[in-house]
Amino acid sequence: MKAVLSPEEGKHKFVLKTPKGTRDYSPKQMAIREKVFTTIINCFKRHGAETIDTPVFELKETLTGKYGEDSKLIYDLKDQGGELLSLRYDLTVPFARYLAMNKITNIKRYHIAKVYRRDNPAMTRGRYREFYQCDFDIAGQYDAMIPDAECLKIVHEILSALQIGDFCIKVNDRRILDGMFAVCGVPDSKFRTICSTVDKLDKVSWEDVKSEMVGEKGLAPEIADSIGEYVKLHGGLSLIEQLLQDPKLSQNKLAKEGLGEMKQLFEYLALFGISDQTSFDLSLARGLDYYTGVIYEAVLLQQQKNDHMEESVGVGSVAGGGRYDGLVGMFDPKGRKVPCVGVSIGIERIFSIMEQKVEASEEKIRTTETQVLVASAQKKLLEERLKLVSELWDSGIKAEMLYKKNPKLLSQFQYCEETGIPLVAIIGEQELKDGIVKLRDVATREEVDICRGKLVEEIKRRTCLP
Amino acid sequence: MKAVLSPEEGKHKFVLKTPKGTRDYSPKQMAIREKVFTTIINCFKRHGAETIDTPVFELKETLTGKYGEDSKLIYDLKDQGGELLSLRYDLTVPFARYLAMNKITNIKRYHIAKVYRRDNPAMTRGRYREFYQCDFDIAGQYDAMIPDAECLKIVHEILSALQIGDFCIKVNDRRILDGMFAVCGVPDSKFRTICSTVDKLDKVSWEDVKSEMVGEKGLAPEIADSIGEYVKLHGGLSLIEQLLQDPKLSQNKLAKEGLGEMKQLFEYLALFGISDQTSFDLSLARGLDYYTGVIYEAVLLQQQKNDHMEESVGVGSVAGGGRYDGLVGMFDPKGRKVPCVGVSIGIERIFSIMEQKVEASEEKIRTTETQVLVASAQKKLLEERLKLVSELWDSGIKAEMLYKKNPKLLSQFQYCEETGIPLVAIIGEQELKDGIVKLRDVATREEVDICRGKLVEEIKRRTCLP
The missing domain is CATH 3.30.930.10 (Bira Bifunctional Protein; Domain 2)
Structure with a gap:
């Protein structure tokens, strides 16, 4: 297998391309x-x-x-x-x-x-x-x-x-x-x-x-x-x-x-x-x-x-x-x-x-429809993020989270900027205790506390198409 | 060509099928x-x-x-x-x-x-x-x-x-x-x-x-x-x-x-x-x-x-x-x-x-999304039907009409029953004169006169999804 695929072996040159006259769509x-x-x-x-x-x-x-x-x-x-x-x-x-x-x-x-x-x-x-x-x-x-x-x-x-x-x-x-x-x-x-x-x-x-x-x-x-x-x-x-x-x-x-x-x-x-x-x-x-x-x-x-x-x-x-x-x-x-x-x-x-x-x-085209990123500022909250993102999926919200145990808050915000996600749902120890979620607007950087039971409704309200 | 395709010619038997293991979708x-x-x-x-x-x-x-x-x-x-x-x-x-x-x-x-x-x-x-x-x-x-x-x-x-x-x-x-x-x-x-x-x-x-x-x-x-x-x-x-x-x-x-x-x-x-x-x-x-x-x-x-x-x-x-x-x-x-x-x-x-x-x-599945059929009860109204159906298309209404010069009203209604079209927009000499359209509900057979300028709005109202 390797002999066929690695050019180093020199036996076959493996060509990495689509067939002539065809293309992939990004x-x-x-x-x-x-x-x-x-x-x-x-x-x-x-x-x-x-x-x-x-x-x-x-x-x-x-x-x-x-x-x-x-x-x-x-x-x-x-x-x-x-x-x-x-x-x-x-x-x-x-x-x-x-x-x-x-x-x-x-x-x-x-x-x-x-x-x-x-x-x-x-x-x-x-x-x-x-x-x-x-x-x-x-x-x-x-x-x-x-x-x-x-x-x-x-x-x-x-x-x-x-x-x-x-x-x-x-x-x-x-x-x-x-x-x-x-x-x-x-x-x-x-x-x-x-x-x-x-x-x-x-x-x-x-x-x-x-x-x-x-x-x-x-x-x-x-x-x-x-x-x-x-x-x-x-x-x-x-x-x-x-x-x-x-x-x-x-x-x-x-x-x-x-x-x-x-x-x-x-x-x-x-x-x-x-x-x-x-x-x-x-x-x-x-x-x-x-x-x-x-x-x-x-x-x-x-x-x-x-x-x-x-x-x-x-x-x-x-x-x-x-x-x-x-x-x-x-x-x-x-x-x-x-x-x-x-x-x-x-x-x-x-x-x-x-x-x-x-x-x-130079119009920026989004390639996903994600409405909200579930994020946390503190460490050891992977389980809580998994629970929240799962709740959102089950309510029909398009949601993502970074696949890391302890991502930095900044890299979570950057991911939103890059991919055009408009909202971030932030949880920390205090929010969990209070039963709230901090909802951040990526464009304006405004943050408001939302009662967890109202989160789905609020995300839907903010991201519904005109 | 014909020799290849008609079995009567006896030279080739033409097999009318999809390849083995494949199918069409109706x-x-x-x-x-x-x-x-x-x-x-x-x-x-x-x-x-x-x-x-x-x-x-x-x-x-x-x-x-x-x-x-x-x-x-x-x-x-x-x-x-x-x-x-x-x-x-x-x-x-x-x-x-x-x-x-x-x-x-x-x-x-x-x-x-x-x-x-x-x-x-x-x-x-x-x-x-x-x-x-x-x-x-x-x-x-x-x-x-x-x-x-x-x-x-x-x-x-x-x-x-x-x-x-x-x-x-x-x-x-x-x-x-x-x-x-x-x-x-x-x-x-x-x-x-x-x-x-x-x-x-x-x-x-x-x-x-x-x-x-x-x-x-x-x-x-x-x-x-x-x-x-x-x-x-x-x-x-x-x-x-x-x-x-x-x-x-x-x-x-x-x-x-x-x-x-x-x-x-x-x-x-x-x-x-x-x-x-x-x-x-x-x-x-x-x-x-x-x-x-x-x-x-x-x-x-x-x-x-x-x-x-x-x-x-x-x-x-x-x-x-x-x-x-x-x-x-x-x-x-x-x-x-x-x-x-x-x-x-x-x-x-x-x-x-x-x-x-x-x-x-035995659920009836619709295969089209047509909202309204443009129909007429009288003869010689092909041009008027073409004009109306075109108006509806241009307003984003899903509309059809029968491709006949003088279709019977009954066959127009039957077409709606068969294909599940919910509404019929009927025009006749009188309706044209009065600037109205008779809108018929196929299920209830109820008919009401709608001012032509309000027709699009009324069709949208009646066929919007819940």
Whole structure:
């Protein structure tokens, strides 16, 4: 054992690290993470969602054929006998498997869990191989665009509540994209691969995209150019109206259907008061294969600027989703479809921003919730401290004591200062005799004697949240 | 794709299941799970713990040599190029790795996360291959037995709060075990393997344990018999006093040290008021290699009985832990030790019991928290419902509406009955004209007109928790 672990032995160099692309969360990071999760979960619950959980791995074949080109990024488990397993790549495919397996046709659920991608990590930009997704999905056959509009409302509520700066939600529809490809003359067989190329427009220039279309994917330059005319368009209701009149697009059944529903969607978004942050954007394509209707992506409009960092964390998309009406049917033995629409909040990038904000503000974040430290000024009072702290725990008070037989009073006060504990309950021989406790306010240093029977009540009164 | 997925095609049979030994959690199960977690987290926070998180997988070498015979149960990831990785087997080794990596010498932290063991699953008994552990650990050099006593207090608080029946916390010490082995004449090299055999005493008879000691592990029968005399002992302070006088044990330095601290521990447990549920038990050994001092395990004393099930879930140990002073040092390049003691709550068995309790009580568990359904009696009011539900969301009210253009009033009421939504906010032409909303109490069917500006306040008043 020791031979393996101590580098002195020289046989093995033991590397003390987390796997590539992963990280630990420190207590401080966890405090920020909990805050973000609470905001998100509150929103999901406000919209009446239930929650489910699925295993971290699935049968390999469950994931096969769902992610297109990205399938190479799936983590497989070693074949140790038994089933072939893979770590989940997202929460959407496990959700669809769950619906099909349990024959559920209607559900509104959220699921917050880690997913795994063997991607090239860019950890400073919040891109990891293990990362959280916060998914909200509505499954069921409903009237058009009502659940879809609610998903966008949810993105808007969450990004507003998190106060991470201005954002824009880009919206498009796979049917409009496919209709556009058709009227531009793209052969049917190339729809998905050209769609993947269009998806790169948020990272590279139109020239590069065009050259991929023509060079790699064999599209005629004129076809690429006419796609280019469309994908530069973005706007609101008036753009939708304009395209509904577009001589080419309006002749395509799919595009017309998509545009008609897009109009309806924007009317609902207006009722929700979120049209201003929403943009119908024909360049939005989304990578995943399984989308069948409306798609969307939320991007932050400006980078965080602060006094401490010249160069700030560059973050792009923080949420995305869309409609996938065919995925559940892929798992159903009879191919029965369950229409679904959902959204996934990309938490890691949001964490990066929040962490940076906290660093910048020099705001002190508490990592515990302890209300009171049980302390003593004199020696030989360990037993009395144990009794008092136990009384407080049993009354629901968050309390600590130092794990020393005879700690110094000063070190007990210092511990409170360091960890943000607001109160100290001090006992000594005299206090014990008198049946009282000296309650000290750490901030003001004021001390008052409290009758021991009233201590719990007094601590609760002083530490209740406003 | 379709060829793979539809069994009709006959090429592949697609199996719709979760991996062996794993399960999904339905919304109802999640509601129970959340309740259990809340109880546990509240307790950990009451004791001043911070929380951390670590990746679900570690470098394979991080886990190597920590689990003794159980190492064969570790899940490895497939070698897809890059590092060799394994899924975490517990939360203790990642915690020790975290402490060494960050040079942390003092921390009190909890960690609730899933761990993975390629064990033989017994899912009806709550034994899974993917399962939650809820760990609380105290790291740091402190006065003897104070943190150890707090860990036992925590087990006691949690099991009491969960109300899952009577329990007993068995306590022993590796030093007492090793001292006992020494005075009985077990050779040093066989301490750990004999310890593993003793650990089986909660499942098999002494005769079987003895025959393993003698047959498989080559111990002389007299030695096994003298171990047999000790391991049948269990009791409280008086047993400790008795053993401190034991002519053989009292001569052994390790045993004497262990017994002396055990006495101190029991005095602290008395101050915490939990001696009655704690038993010093010389048959308790614990499987894991890394324990160095006090060890403990909580077992439920009786099985759940109820009207609906003749045969009830048999559950054994629901929490366990101990002191492991050497583990962090195994990761530190200079071998610097950080003494640690901790406890792990085994949630899955507790879930099984809670689920069974809920089934038996026929208690209706809500899986959402929706306070009000926005409804209309008349047609063509979709837009008005969207506007109202959006107003409510923006005011922090948990609200839903049916995703239909013209739902029937009855189906809106039925939805509330099914999902437990207590209130319905009904709007019609007249209400809109009058600037009011009809608020219906689902349980009493009473309806009152509320001025729209007062609606939020009224919903909050009616649905605030007592």
